[in-house]
Amino acid sequence: MASLLPVTSTAAPVRSGAAVSLAQVHKSFDGRAVLRGLSLDIRGGTFVAIVGRSGCGKTTFLRIAAGLETADRGTVTVAEPAPSGESNSRLMFQEARLLPWKTVVDNVRIGLPAAARDAAKEVLREVGLLERADDWPATLSGGQRQRVALARALLHRPKLLLLDEPLGALDALTRMEMHSLIERIWLENGFTAMLVTHDVHEAVVLADRVLVMDHGRIAFDQSVDLPRPRTRGTAALVGLENEILARVLANGR
């Protein structure tokens, strides 16, 4: 268990993301097919965004990758650079899902012994919430709660971070702040990131590769080779955004 405890952020950034590979994954709920032969390979350390209309199966895809659901058919492999035996992928939910009866710092170290408190404070510092460590979650704003959820995931130094529309409920300004926070933390930690979103702009700003999902398959695969940090409104960004948006709108009918 001790190996789970992270080294402090002074450690040199290493690209140590898990490679993810899905082959012919099928999944249905109550006879309704949600994923129909989804195949995909993700290189370790990349930031992948999955966009698509609601009901296209993107959340199911993410939950299967996280191990919260099992595929009916097909294989899912999460290959970690240095296998530790322990699955080291973490999922950020649409809602922060903090335990209201635990303080912020105790929420961050959930599932870990009290000795992890210092490490938990360290990740809270990373997300800029160290001064709220001893507060109750009910006193935080929506954006702060998602930052705590991010810190909770980061404490385990995941090799794969799955983000299920974690910014969907936040206002535009907070979203922009969260974008740069997530980007910074991803760059520092080097994990593989998979972000499910319905916001094409968010996908293009953050991801190395944007996938458009439709009817349980990957309908479009676009790599984004723009320098970081990406500024809003540049021609290249807007061009890509429009192209992907057109793909999303073309599908799903």
Next chain:
Amino acid sequence: MAGRWRLRLLPWAVPTLIVAAWEYTARTGLLPTRILPEPLAVLLAAWHLLQTGELISNLRVSAGRAFAGLIVGGGLGLVLGLLTGLSVRAQTALDTTLQMLRNVPPLAMIPLVILWFGIDEGAKLFLVALGVFFPLYLNTFHGIRSVDRGLIEMARSYGLEGWSLYRDVILPGALPSILVGLRYSLGLMWVLLIVAETISASSGIGYMTMNAREFLQTDVVLVGILMYALLGKLADVATRHLERVCLRWHPSYQ
């Protein structure tokens, strides 16, 4: 400043008026002592009972009965509520039976209780325990069933299983509901105790009151009634305090 004091005193205005009118009518003989003694007489009776030690010993007996019943009935309700809340099999096996029994008013059991236990302590304990059982059972069951599934899923994905999942997620999530059950139970606890002690007892506040009735000591009867009010209020204050301590994370207590 003056306004705030006035606001603080306002809730006491009506009781003060009532007591003043009561004292006045009793003194002038409008209100016969056989119906209601004057408030001063009630105070004097309370003082006398305190000095003889009668009040304290009877209070102790009544409170002992009430809390013994609460521990037995409430404890059983809590345990069964946890069981049916956590296990679908236990719910299928027990819940229908318990819901049927719930619809029998505990007081309807009195004839049977007297046949079973006679008129000794067992009867009182049984009645109180039966009454406090259901509010705690129902609210514990409901509390556990309404714990946010998303939180449980999150906790599982962070490796919480078994006892640590109950301790860190399910029990705290059910606690607000369990405490509501406790407050209902405490209310019922006094009602049932009063009835049980009024039927038959040789000690306790109910005995003191019924005894005084035989000798037309209305002042002592009133002391007994006031004691029940006081005990009920104390129990309520205690649970409120418990809520404030246990639920200090809850937005309504911040």
